[in-house]
Amino acid sequence: MDKKGAKGYWISTSTVTNPALFAEYVEKVGPWLKEVGGVVFAKDTEPQGKEKTEGANLAVICEFPSMRAAVDAYESAEYQELSKIRNAATENATFTIMEGMDEAAKLRRAMGK
Structure with a gap:
């Protein structure tokens, strides 16, 4: 985890079933x-x-500065409270945390390798 220069990402899909409640989540x-x-x-x-x-x-x-930052943000007490609002406003949600490419991988890709 936390390869040099790699960012962390939250990837989520859902069906918003309560737009007013979801708007409250977005605002917070x-x-x-x-x-x-x-x-x-x-x-x-x-x-x-x-x-x-x-x-x-x-x-x-x-997007987060690193995988560790993405995981820490998700696991924080603050987000766990916010996620209760998100979960109440949606159905069929998916949520994944993943690490992006590190600097070496980006350079290899740019060089066509």
Whole structure:
């Protein structure tokens, strides 16, 4: 974990079933995300769900400075409280934390290797 230069990512899909409650989650999670060094990298309200995510009406990728930062943010007491709102406002949610490519892998890719 935490390869040099590798970022950490949260990848989530869900079906928002309570838009008002989900808006409350977004209002609270946005400022908190900035505090922990995360940013919304991509968001789609019309994702093309495949393999058990067909009904999703939201897909989000959040980027963190490192895998450790992504895991720590998710496991924090603050996010665990916020996630209760997200879970109450959605169904069929998926949530994955993954590590991006490290600097060496990016360089090899750029060089065509």
